[in-house]
Amino acid sequence: xxxxxxxxxxxxxxxxxxxxxxxxxxxxxxxxxxxxxxxxxxxxxxxxxxxxxxxxxxxxxxxxxxxxxxxxxxxxxxxxxxxxxxxxxxxxxxxxxxxxxxxxxxxxxxxxxxxxxxxxxxxxxxxxxxxxxxxxxxxxxxxxxxxxxxxxxxxxxxxxxxxxxxxxxxxxxxxxxxxxxxxxxxxxxxxxxxxxxxxxxxxxxxxxxxxxxxxxxxxxxxxxxxxxxxxxxxxxxxxxxxxxxxxxxxxxxxxxxxxxxxxxxxxxxxxxxxxxxxxxxxxxxxxxxxxxxxxxxxxxxxxxxxxxxxxxxxxxxxxxxxxxxxxxxxxxxxxxxxxxxxxxxxxxxxxxxxxxxxxxxxxxxxxxxxxxxxxxxxxxxxxxxxxxxxxxxxxxxxxxxxxxxxxxxxxxxxxxxxxxxxxxxxxxxxxxxxxxxxxxxxxxxxxxxxxxxxxxxxxxxxxxxxxxxxxxxxxxxxxx
Amino acid sequence: xxxxxxxxxxxxxxxxxxxxxxxxxxxxxxxxxxxxxxxxxxxxxxxxxxxxxxxxxxxxxxxxxxxxxxxxxxxxxxxxxxxxxxxxxxxxxxxxxxxxxxxxxxxxxxxxxxxxxxxxxxxxxxxxxxxxxxxxxxxxxxxxxxxxxxxxxxxxxxxx
Numbered sequence: 232x233x234x235x236x237x238x239x240x241x242x243x244x245x246x247x248x249x250x251x252x253x254x255x256x257x258x259x260x261x262x263x264x265x266x267x268x269x270x271x272x273x274x275x276x277x278x279x280x281x282x283x284x285x286x287x288x289x290x291x292x293x294x295x296x297x298x299x300x301x302x303x304x305x306x307x308x309x310x311x312x313x314x315x316x317x318x319x320x321x322x323x324x325x326x327x328x329x330x331x332x333x334x335x336x337x338x339x340x341x342x343x344x345x346x347x348x349x350x351x352x353x354x355x356x357x358x359x360x361x362x363x364x365x366x367x368x369x370x371x372x373x374x375x376x377x378x379x380x381x382x383x384x385x386x387x388x389x390x391x392x393x394x395x396x397x398x399x400x401x402x403x404x405x406x407x408x409x410x411x412x413x414x415x416x417x418x419x420x421x422x423x424x425x426x427x428x429x430x431x432x433x434x435x436x437x438x439x440x441x442x443x444x445x446x447x448x449x450x451x452x453x454x455x456x457x458x459x460x461x462x463x464x465x466x467x468x469x470x471x472x473x474x475x476x477x478x479x480x481x482x483x484x485x486x487x488x489x490x491x492x493x494x495x496x497x498x499x500x501x502x503x504x505x506x507x508x509x510x511x512x513x514x515x516x517x518x519x520x521x522x523x524x525x526x527x528x529x530x531x532x533x534x535x536x537x538x539x540x541x542x543x544x545x546x547x548x549x550x551x552x553x554x555x556x557x558x559x560x561x562x563x564x565x566x567x568x569x570x571x572x573x574x575x576x577x578x579x580x581x582x583x584x585x586x587x588x589x590x591x592x593x594x595x596x597x598x599x600x601x602x603x604x605x606x607x608x609x610x611x612x613x614x615x616x617x618x619x620x621x622x623x624x625x626x627x628x629x630x631x632x633x634x635x636x637x638x639x640x641x642x643x644x645x646x647x648x649x650x651x652x653x654x655x656x657x658x659x660x661x662x663x664x665x666x667x668x669x670x671x672x673x674x675x676x677x678x679x680x681x682x683x684x685x686x687x688x689x690x691x692x693x694x695x696x697x698x699x700x701x702x703x704x705x706x707x708x709x710x711x
Numbered sequence: 712x713x714x715x716x717x718x719x720x721x722x723x724x725x726x727x728x729x730x731x732x733x734x735x736x737x738x739x740x741x742x743x744x745x746x747x748x749x750x751x752x753x754x755x756x757x758x759x760x761x762x763x764x765x766x767x768x769x770x771x772x773x774x775x776x777x778x779x780x781x782x783x784x785x786x787x788x789x790x791x792x793x794x795x796x797x798x799x800x801x802x803x804x805x806x807x808x809x810x811x812x813x814x815x816x817x818x819x820x821x822x823x824x825x826x827x828x829x830x831x832x833x834x835x836x837x838x839x840x841x842x843x844x845x846x847x848x849x850x851x852x853x854x855x856x857x858x859x860x861x862x863x864x865x866x867x868x869x870x871x
Contacts (some may be wrong), residue, residue: 257731259733260733261735261739263739267734267735267741267780267781268781268794269732269733269781269782269794270794270855271731271783271792302739302740302741303741304740368769369765
């Protein structure tokens with residue numbers, strides 16, 4: 232029986248700020264033939280009171296050395312105090328699956344994907360080391376002065392704050408309002424001013440941005456594939472992902488890129504770029520899961536280097552669960568009420584058919600304002616299923632089919648009032664038979680128009696109803 | 712050394728880089744410290760490595776048991792990096808006449824760090840002087856830019 236290892240002179244828990252990844256760590260190893268080696272490290276992860284994990288991404292000299300001689304030393308800088316620590320380590324195992332591996336893999340792939348390096352820059356294993364000793368190096372004062380300026384905010388996800396968020400969500404009258412309320416509340420209560428919500432797109436394995444806050448370009452309608460960037464990774468893994476020290480990783484990843492094959496990732500022109508900070512240094516994304524269904528992803532970011540704590544991740548994940556249920560409930564409620572409301576309306580205004588315009592055909596007030604705006608040309612590209620207004624990409628897929636439907640009806644007989652129900656029953660829109668996403672597509676379309684096309688607006692007119700306002704002379708062109 | 716340090720690489724090494732050295736004791740336990748600057752000798756087979764006296768005292772623990780040393784030199788803004796393997800032949804206090812070169816290399820490093828958003832104020836407390844000079848005989852040179860090629864032996868040509 233072996234005696235329990237003596238306690239570390241400095242507990243690893245005191246080194247939390249060293250594990251944020253803000254300042255590069257250094258790894259020292261030694262080959263069996265006695266040749267020492269030093270290498271820069273992308274990250275050191277805390278595992279437990281006696282263990283840390285290092286990412287193993289390439290079969291490099293350090294990796295060969297520790298397989299011959301498991302002794303190593305790592306040098307870490309506490310980004311808050313500037314204190315430099317040296318840890319004596321012994322390799323105990325390499326994990327290639329499990330929660331530790333997954334959490335390291337997701338962080339690394341978020342960077343890889345951000346830099347177009349997916350596949351090249353990936354985690355092969357999590358090398359778990361026993362920590363034999365921790366020494367504070369007094370002779371290397373490190374980098375204190377400026378780093379202190381960015382000391383992390385205190386975790387803000389208190390129970391009270393969570394109750395406040397949940398109260399705000401409860402009061403939201405519609406899904407549309409819920410989305411804005413949520414992002415507003417996250418900023419007001421937690422101080423996270425850059426955030427976005429993406430929900431399921433028309434194709435499986437894609438998400439579309441439906442609401443964002445804190446970006447000059449709202450980016451409504453921009454899409455992300457599963458596995459792309461932090462949002463796509465969260466969706467793919469259905470787990471939260473937190474990245475700190477992005478800038479440093481990006482520099483590191485760029486170096487890898489230059490050393491690797493040139494991997495061009497041209498973006499099709501009919502894509503709206505995801506909004507984002509020019510140099511995000513911290514990102515935190517959580518899945519919106521309700522009844523085991525992935526509805527979307529909530530992502531917050533900051534240009535401060537290590538803005539989000541590990542606790543923030545856990546708490547935002549919890550919040551993601553509330554939000555997902557709230558979104559799902561709002562969707563179910565809107566669909567149910569739309570149907571009920573429509574049924575009543577149908578009884579009251581008999582005889583009417585779903586395709587009958589609910590307003591007179593004569594073009595009225597909106598056209599009075601039309602002269603104030605320059606004439607516009609809207610084009611529908613049938614094959615690509617996308618709408619361009621004045622040559623600029625606006626929407627694609629289902630939102631594009633809906634918009635085209637609205638615009639052609641408006642042109643043909645001046646229809647301005649529309650209901651969700653009528654759109655839902657319209658075969659020409661080819662909605663999927665179940666979970667048709669119509670409500671979220673309409674939210675997306677309305678917000679996209681508000682952002683990019685002031686001449687065409689969708690004005691909510693009660694639950695399940697909206698009015699189309701065209702305030703410019705508009706010509707419609709259908710392309711093959 | 713079979714292949715001397717090429718001119719272009721010598722210029723890169725002296726351009727003001729982040730430098731870290733690795734050593735080990737008799738039991739092959741690794742150790743290390745940060746270094747300040749490097750000068751490549753005219754014979755292209757020896758370098759002088761400058762470390763603060765405190766770092767030198769830290770390294771003395773392992774250097775007393777083995778003179779073998781690894782020196783990693785990294786340009787933070789691009790992570791272009793290489794590693795020298797060598798043997799420490801002697802350790803002496805750095806001369807006053809060497810100080811301007813140490814300061815020049817540090818200044819260049821701080822400017823590079825500023826270019827990637829790390830303010831030089833971060834290094835205000837970094838103790839540079841007094842320094843010790845480690846005279847090193849270089850045995851090998853390796854590519855250390857992170858990525859698939861890291862660890863390749865440099866064939867007497869400049870790394871990409």
